[in-house]
């Protein structure tokens with residue numbers, strides 16, 4: 001689904017390459033945490049998948065496509081396969097919740113009928129059914145992030161990229177956002193999430209790829225944020241770098257398998273699901289309540 005072959009990326013004037021000789025593969029349906037200190041290259045990896053940057057050397061393949069071979073004019077079409085969520089939400093401040101989500105479909109030329117159906121569905125999925133006429137400044141940080149996630153998945157992308165999606169949120173709100181991302185993953189969307197959130201990584205024990213100074217220093221099937229901080233008895237067996245090709249989805253660590261109906265997605269019989277988790281009614285933990293406009 002995502003394959004990096006000896007990928008390096010250097011920026012002009014940089015003291016060192018942003019990423020160096022990255023080789024890894026993410027399989028369909030996986031949930032992968034990208035961890036590492038600030039400046040270690042996590043966002044660069046996401047930008048390479050998004051085709052916002054191209055490697056200085058090496059190749060990136062996503063969904064069977066060699067990203068280097070996609071001409072600039074075809075990049076927007078390629079990106080229809082991807083959803084992206086950012087730490088600072090990046091909602092359009094002059095648009096309501098409904099309009100923010102609908103806009104993602106309007107720019108793809110989707111019909112009014114489809115938009116009228118899909119937007120309420122996805123808002124229900126993210127637990128914001130009653131808030132569609134609010135503006136971003138009338139929402140908590142957690143609610144704004146739910147809108148951003150709704151916007152990212154309303155077109156049902158195969159891959160969701162999240163760059164520190166809980167970075168501006170308090171711990172409880174972060175847990176709610178992670179639960180939502182887990183549900184989206186359990187329904188088949190591959191998720192790659194860059195994060196500094198130790199408790200979320202440690203709670204979920206999913207695949208962890210750790211970067212340091214642009215290189216992969218750890219790739220664990222069922223990892224923690226920082227193995228040396230975990231008691232030896234609890235520490236998972238560390239796999240060698242690149243040993244983690246076994247597909248591990250969040251469903252592996254969830255007792256209750258979640259169905260499309262739970263997610264509010266349309267099932268083959270056209271039925272829509274039930275509400276997902278309630279929105280973070282107490283979530284006023286955002287540092288930056290209104291994201292920047294994209």
Ligand SMILES: Nc1ncnc2c1ncn2[C@@H]1O[C@H](COP(=O)(O)OP(=O)(O)OP(=O)(O)O)[C@@H](O)[C@H]1O
Pocket residue numbers: 011012014017018019036037038039040041042043044045
């Ligand atoms: N457009 C750019 N031009 C020059 N250097 C860049 C550019 N983008 C990233 N870098 C450099 O590449 C390195 C990796 O940056 P990147 O943003 O990928 O790190 P990160 O792990 O995502 O950091 P953080 O956790 O702070 O978001 C850093 O040294 C950064 O300064």
